[in-house]
Amino acid sequence: MSIGIIGAGQLGRMIALAGYPMGLKFTFLDRSDQAPGAQVGNIILGDFSNADALAKLAREVSVLTYDVENVPVEALREAAGDVPVHPGPAILEAAQDRLDEKQAFADHGIATAPYRRVDSREDLGAAVKALGLPAVLKRRRLGYDGRGQRFLHEPSDLDEAWEALGDAPLILEGFVDFDREVSLVGVRNPSGDTAFYPLSENVHEDGILRYSLAPAPKNGPQTKAEDQMRSLMESYGYAGVLTIEYFEKDGELIANEMAPRVHNSGHWTIEGAATSQFENHLRGILDLPLGDTRPRGRAAMVNCLGGMPEMSEVIALPDVHYHDYGKAARPRRKLGHLTAIRENDAGRSDILEQLLEIVRRAEGDQGPG
Amino acid sequence: MSIGIIGAGQLGRMIALAGYPMGLKFTFLDRSDQAPGAQVGNIILGDFSNADALAKLAREVSVLTYDVENVPVEALREAAGDVPVHPGPAILEAAQDRLDEKQAFADHGIATAPYRRVDSREDLGAAVKALGLPAVLKRRRLGYDGRGQRFLHEPSDLDEAWEALGDAPLILEGFVDFDREVSLVGVRNPSGDTAFYPLSENVHEDGILRYSLAPAPKNGPQTKAEDQMRSLMESYGYAGVLTIEYFEKDGELIANEMAPRVHNSGHWTIEGAATSQFENHLRGILDLPLGDTRPRGRAAMVNCLGGMPEMSEVIALPDVHYHDYGKAARPRRKLGHLTAIRENDAGRSDILEQLLEIVRRAEGDQGPG
16 A cells, blocks of 8 residues: 655654554655655655646555645645545645634634734734734744744734734734643544544744653643544544644643644654554554554653754663654754653653753754754 | 665564664665565665675665675675674674584573584484484574474484485484573674563464564573673674574573574564664664663564455554565565564463464465465
């Protein structure tokens, strides 16, 4: 069975590595034969939006999936005429637009921050009046890792923010003074089975995930989050892994955004769960029985941003696992991650501190970002 | 860092899959671009004994290893002039000849069955006189999975056995009426660190491994076996994984043979230990710190011989993992394996029975072997 993956980044690479033991074969579509996925699978060189390249990929494989969210939905819909595409184009379309995404959340009882659509400078003024400050102005489309957004602290910030972002459709979101950030990674197959990993606690720096702790040190409203995600998945006939990132405030979850794919905050599942999110994504899109999501101990996952630490220093630590995506170093770029498994929260706190010290030292070595 | 692997079988494939997260790259040397390793890495097409092909491989990589034992030692020695070869040619040479192998065992206090060298029909008669019957006549070189050997039950068996095997140097080994078979998988790096997995209990059928239980249900003489293997490794300046297969009789180990490589009886370590034998082989040959060999629960590994079971039936069982090597089916050929992790021996016994029933059904489906 051959799987086509649009995008050959680290997510696609880890999907392929999870799928080889299952006897699956992988062909990627991406622009570089040096991409992380291309190092471990076949590649068709081309842009995601290139209809010919997409059609060529679709002809070669039994099912299509993607590891990026900026795939043009129309091209995907066309490819879906020839071969199943999972997750389906409809939910990708919703995920690509923060306004549609919030509507999808609302349809399934998933709380979000208050928000207003902003298409003009006048809209922005009215939205700030309605929601108050602080608030966050965001591009509706193609923002990730904190790009394409501005915090508005006081009225004088509005002009500059409009100047920077006003060339595209925007949304203003009320600022959530959260206690912490968590995410839920779940999976569904077309037969309707679902499975969910325990909530992960995520800490970001400058809009980029720094580390995740899973299961989260303090339980969140796991069951409610699962019920809501299951309802959302049902309505889209979802297949594969879905991730929702939340703010948690006073024990309640407020959805920030969703990703219809495997997710950085689920990387801990490779060593930290009975079945990884990558294998479960494949099980989901192939309509296979879903794998056990039970955690093996307490996992800490730390991203390597802009520089990789020395492997020998990292793997000298017991039950610490090194993941190098094979990417060229660039400031703040996600080059790899480290995962430690410990028996209890205290042990996990200790190793987290050690790993953060190690990755920061390596990142500092790369010179100023 | 690029690793060259001579032989692109399932062992090489699993080494590469373990090495990709470490940021390593792999080039195989083998005769077919459909070989299991070639499906997940680069391949140079050629015979192991082809000096040009070996030299080409050596030029492309930083270190050479192998997943087969029938690599011509002279060719390997020549390649070792250009690039480190681990494990070294000397121990491979010993492992290729049952007589040298027994001498190597004896040098480190490792017990073996009594044996005699057999170069003629007369030698055979004298050897049987000395060791008694039953006994096992074996080719000294290139035997594996039960090939190239005959059981001698009574004097009238000698002529036919000589007829079948007498065209090559032989060894007669006293028959060991063992209680069970076990194996020790260990690893060493050039800095001299060693690590050992718990003994695995192995059950063979027709000379081919049917299943392994690890850690073994009943403890064997683990420490003594480790001390002896460490001594053997030291004397060869060993790097990488080494396996010794033993008969156990009245609580004592009697070495049957060694393999200077990762081993089928260590496949359980992928899910069943903190670090897999494949990752530890790479750590060993690269002189990196060795990984934690601690078991995660009680593992049962069952080989799929000649036919693969339906993946969906297998992976519907909790914490059961499917490994398909991507090989064409042939009777009795090792096509894949299944590994189950359970919390205790009772749970492991139950799932073992289930898995044996599943694989036998699939093997029966392939028609008579």
